[in-house]
Amino acid sequence: xxxxxxPANQTLPAEPFVGQMLINGRFVEAMAGKRDTRFSPAHQIxxxxxxxxxxxxxxxAVKAARTAFDAGIWSExxxxxxxxxxxxxxxxxxxxxxxxxxxxxxxxxxxxxxxRDEVKGTTNLWRYAAALARTLHGESYxxxxxxxxxxxxxxxxxxxxxxxxxxxxxxxxCQKLPFALAAGCTAVIKPSELTSGTTVMLGKLLQEAGVxxxxxxxxxxxxxxxxxxxxxxxGVDMITFTGSTRVGRAxxxxxxxxxxxxxxxxxxxxxxxxxxDCDWDAAVDAVVFGVYFNAGECCNSGSRIxxxxxxxxxxxxxxxxxxxxxxVGDPLHPDCKVGAIVSEAQMNGILSHIDAAxxxxxxxxxxxxxxxxxxxxYLEPTIITGVSPEMPVAKEEVFGPVLAVLTFKDVKDAIQLxxxxxxxxxxxxxxxxxxxxxxxxxxxxxxxxxxNTFLDGYAELPFGGFGDSGLGRELGKSAVEDFTxxxxxxxHIGPRRHWWLPK
Numbered sequence: 001x002x003x004x005x006x007p008a009n010q011t012l013p014a015e016p017f018v019g020q021m022l023i024n025g026r027f028v029e030a031m032a033g034k035r036d037t038r039f040s041p042a043h044q045i046x047x048x049x050x051x052x053x054x055x056x057x058x059x060x061a062v063k064a065a066r067t068a069f070d071a072g073i074w075s076e077x078x079x080x081x082x083x084x085x086x087x088x089x090x091x092x093x094x095x096x097x098x099x100x101x102x103x104x105x106x107x108x109x110x111x112x113x114x115x116r117d118e119v120k121g122t123t124n125l126w127r128y129a130a131a132l133a134r135t136l137h138g139e140s141y142x143x144x145x146x147x148x149x150x151x152x153x154x155x156x157x158x159x160x161x162x163x164x165x166x167x168x169x170x171x172x173x174c175q176k177l178p179f180a181l182a183a184g185c186t187a188v189i190k191p192s193e194l195t196s197g198t199t200v201m202l203g204k205l206l207q208e209a210g211v212x213x214x215x216x217x218x219x220x221x222x223x224x225x226x227x228x229x230x231x232x233x234x235g236v237d238m239i240t241f242t243g244s245t246r247v248g249r250a251x252x253x254x255x256x257x258x259x260x261x262x263x264x265x266x267x268x269x270x271x272x273x274x275x276x277d278c279d280w281d282a283a284v285d286a287v288v289f290g291v292y293f294n295a296g297e298c299c300n301s302g303s304r305i306x307x308x309x310x311x312x313x314x315x316x317x318x319x320x321x322x323x324x325x326x327x328v329g330d331p332l333h334p335d336c337k338v339g340a341i342v343s344e345a346q347m348n349g350i351l352s353h354i355d356a357a358x359x360x361x362x363x364x365x366x367x368x369x370x371x372x373x374x375x376x377x378y379l380e381p382t383i384i385t386g387v388s389p390e391m392p393v394a395k396e397e398v399f400g401p402v403l404a405v406l407t408f409k410d411v412k413d414a415i416q417l418x419x420x421x422x423x424x425x426x427x428x429x430x431x432x433x434x435x436x437x438x439x440x441x442x443x444x445x446x447x448x449x450x451x452n453t454f455l456d457g458y459a460e461l462p463f464g465g466f467g468d469s470g471l472g473r474e475l476g477k478s479a480v481e482d483f484t485x486x487x488x489x490x491x492h493i494g495p496r497r498h499w500w501l502p503k
Contacts, residue, residue, distance in 0.1 A: 062217075119198075188217045265463070
């Protein structure tokens with residue numbers, strides 16, 4: 001396989017983007033004065049430089065968010081006013097699309113064409129959140145007797161800590177922040193140290209759009225130094241985290257100990273189930289897209305396929321043939337479909353999974369090796385067959401461009417295999433028989449089931465998982481409500497009878 005090279009008309013940045021933290025409306029350095037440089041995983045050049053926050057910086061950010069919330073400068077304005085600001089943010093993201101997309105591509109290694117689509121797509125999330133801001137409402141009950149009126153209020157929960165990952169840094173932040181702001185909350189954001197650029201850039205757009213000082217704060221740095229103090233800070237009312245199940249468990253423990261609300265979007269080992277009567281070409285394309293999109297560094301990656309034994313070899317051969325045409329290389333090349341792996345550590349982890357599968361008796365039918373290049377971390381699109389359900393490659397999240405192929409006998413067997421991991425984020429079913437599709441969709445323990453498609457997403461539909469894939473849901477009509485507390489108000493009308501008097 002030949003790597004796509006950097007296009008001749010694309011100039012790499014001469015200097016890295018220099019970002020600062022946003023605390024109480026000011027862009028500042030870390031109190032300790034430390035910085036970290038992010039090198040592009042594709043080009044091995046410096047593309048970003050960010051402060052390294054410590055607990056003291058986090059404390060300032062949380063206190064700024066708390067002061068802004070308690071002062072009501074955001075929570076007490078009208079929903080219409082908040083919605084107007086959110087719509088302005090969407091417009092500004094669209095204006096700066098190229099700058100944001102390039103920085104995201106350089107830091108994450110994902111194709112620039114994909115990054116453009118993602119940045120553009122986030123504007124839909126901001127606009128949907130703006131609509132929900134104006135429709136958030138409580139309830140009233142006038143059936144409690146002539147002397148009582150019950151009112152149920154939805155009030156913003158307060159200060160929200162948001163910790164986001166490196167694989168979709170801007171998109172995942174935009175699944176959280178606009179909805180929290182729509183509810184009237186304030187926020188402290190800690191992006192991944194690998195991909196802080198677009199989050200910091202968004203901070204400037206928020207200011208330009210009119211978000212008041214202190215309402216959104218951004219701290220950059222490592223998880224133990226900045227993320228942990230943020231999660232454990234007593235001034236935080238809610239934590240929303242997207243990342244590994246291991247870290248999610250630790251955050252849930254803190255939430256339980258401190259009795260603060262926690263929302264977790266974690267890992268996945270998502271099956272696509274292929275029945276013999278599937279739309280063949282569409283299913284083959286969806287399998288290749290599902291596992292190689294974002295180089296497989298995606299919680300929703302279709303990293304395992306369950307193929308009916310009657311068509312297993314023929315279907316696998318078709319997938320292998322199509323996968324051979326997937327273009328790998330410089331993320332800035334317009335034809336690139338699979339860019340660089342985000343880091344050397346991630347690359348080594350993926351290779352160890354492939355090696356373990358070989359040793360367990362599986363066969364690497366395609367790829368399986370690091371692609372030689374003068375710079376950058378590139379991995380061949382990989383397909384592994386002869387996989388049995390107990391193998392780690394069938395159960396564990398590889399988070400790379402690696403497809404595990406398993407076979408099944410009938411619907412019952414397929415459902416059992418689909419549910420044989422600790423994860424339950426998503427799945428797909430491919431069949432022209434809607435009875436089979438519905439039976440399978442209902443039985444699979446996962447938060448999203450696609451039928452004859454894969455990886456489609458809409459702001460209107462909730463997203464989240466079962467089991468080790470997390471707690472709670474993002475998006476959907478309740479996305480703003482998830483950042484609220486429910487308060488009951490009982491209004492007594494007229495004189496109240498004293499409790500010791502007879503009725």
